[in-house]
Every structure is written in structure tokens, then in C-alpha cells.
Amino acid sequence: MSRSAIDALHAIDAKRSAVVADLKNQLLLQLKSTAADLNAIGGHVRIINTSRMGQLTDKPCKICGFATAPAHDGRKHVRYQKLGAFATFTAAELKDMGFKRIK
């Protein structure tokens, strides 16, 4: 592929990203306005950005304190709940589940 074709593709990608970002901003403004109108007449509307909800990070788990690869969080422990408390994982259990302890 020629350099000019690659440059043209990058330009198209950049333009597309700009159009999508602009459209998202316009729609978000409309949504906020609509939510405000609904709340003004007694509605209970709140806008939540879910784009990062449920994403795992490489921070240590709050239950067992281990950072693993792939990452896990407290939700993983729910399945292994023992006697009403969240169970921590042993090294063997982590290995069986396909996790490698990194911290």
C-alpha cells in the first residue's frame, strides 16, 4: 500500500472519529435537556455513563488483595462464597481458574 493511501486512510479515520464525537456531544446535550425537562415535571431521571462500568483494572482485588492476570475483582468471589463470607482464593484455586498472581 502506498504512503499516500495510508495517509488517506488515517485522514478518513480521523474525520470519522471527529464526526462521531460531535454527534455524541449533540445527543448528550439533547439527553440532558430532556432529562432536565422530565425532572422539572416530577420525573426521577439520572444519566449514567456506563462505558467504564464492569471493566476490570489491574488493581489488586478488594477481597483477596491479589492482582492477577487476567484481572479479577470481587464479583469472581461471589461464586466461591463460603459460609456467608467471601472466600479468598488459594494459589492452587487461582491456577485452576486460569489466573496468575502478579502482585
Ligand SMILES: [Zn+2]
Ligand atoms: Zn480476589
